[in-house]
Amino acid sequence: MATVGATESSAVQSDSNRTGRVLRVGPLKPSLMDTLAGDYDALVLPDVAERDEFLARHGESITAAVTSGRTGVDATLIEQLPNLGAIVHFGVGYDTTDVDAASARGVVVSNTPDVLTDCVADLAVGLVIDALRQVSFNDRYVRAGRWVAEGNSPLTSQVTGKRVGIIGLGRIGSAIADRLTGFRCSIGYHNRNEIADSPYTYSPTAAGLAGSVDILIVAASGGSGTKHLVDSDVLDALGPQGYLVNVARGSVVDQDALVERLADGRLAGAGLDVFADEPDVPEKLLGLDNAVLLPHVGSGTVETRAAMEALTLQNLDQFLADGTLTTPVTR
Known part of the structure; x- marks a missing residue:
């Protein structure tokens, strides 16, 4: 099975890309949102009405997007982020993200398997x-x-x-x-x-x-x-x-x-x-x-959500450090 985007050996992005901004796409676990805001100075993708202006201003600076399976990153947003290198998912599901469009752009994608x-x-x-x-x-x-x-x-x-x-x-x-x-x-x-x-x-x-x-x-x-x-x-x-x-x-x-x-x-x-x-x-x-x-609570325990959060941040940190992912999505 091939890794979505580049392989671990070829996925390394340029230093300028990896030092760009982090974008949060959609709501996430509150503590994860706080960490992204406080430790990563992450931008937050606004509602559709304000999105074009926001992307015109910040789109080129964004190199990593953090999202969940409930929101994802579609092909249009991928196209609007010319220096995007990674899409990091909180959760095992990633069907709301256009992985084909990501792969075509050399964007690596991660999720949080096993822990849930x-x-x-x-x-x-x-x-x-x-x-x-x-x-x-x-x-x-x-x-x-x-x-x-x-x-x-x-x-x-x-x-x-x-x-x-x-x-x-x-x-x-x-x-x-x-x-x-x-x-x-x-x-x-x-x-x-x-x-x-x-x-x-x-x-x-x-x-x-x-x-x-x-x-x-x-x-x-x-x-x-x-x-x-x-x-x-x-x-x-x-x-x-x-x-x-x-x-x-x-x-x-x-x-x-x-x-x-x-x-x-x-x-x-x-x-x-x-x-x-x-x-x-x-x-x-x-x-x-x-x-x-039930209201989609399969992973909804304190222990599992904490492990998912930790693995999400591990993927983000690894990408920002060397352009690779801990748990890349494969196809």
Whole structure:
């Protein structure tokens, strides 16, 4: 796999480039924003109405941009920063950044892999348990006084022994699989390519995987290559006894098709940490008791966010020092 932009040996930018300004693009963790402002004298990209004037004034001085997967740096902004050398992401996702445009310009791109793997995998398993055992629904059931008024809530489905399919058996997908083997679940997966020596069963298509499992977990990266990978055909293959869990990106799932099938019983349930147009969630989805909805908190622990912040700054410091990155994005 080739590194986006230049390789470590050829990515070194000129000293004049590396001593340029840092630009913050979009909101970040408050302590990270404070550090960028205080220690790096970082500029902040303004709203669209003020952007042209700002870029005309500062664009040539900027050599590094710090952003997140929720904001990113698009091709237009890359073009407006003629001396940009690096795009540093806080977070593992980078699908909102135009990496092709970055590569064409020799701009290196980083993210923060590994440090959030455990927390996202933990949450995925939590969503599996919640969706099948209806934990959130039963909490609401008790709080609303329904236990007293209506008696016991409906029976749910056990997790142990279920057939689980994982779309995207990378770092996070593998960590999810490792956890669910402790529940005596059988594991299958779908990737673009089969993984040599994997202990899990490979399916060459997402629909084929969905048709063979009880629970389908989405852990694939976002971007144009995986947009609506989980489409109506995949959801229909999963079927009315099946559950979908998504801890990847909302774009990977056809959200309209998902909502329709949850509403009319063509899917048993879902656990969702991500959505197509965050923070907006379809009104119809909000009223469904068979859907567990979380506000994109897969990496949202004190420990993980601190590690992500440290790795973001490590990437920035390394680029400013020698033009390379600690954790470059590869393709």
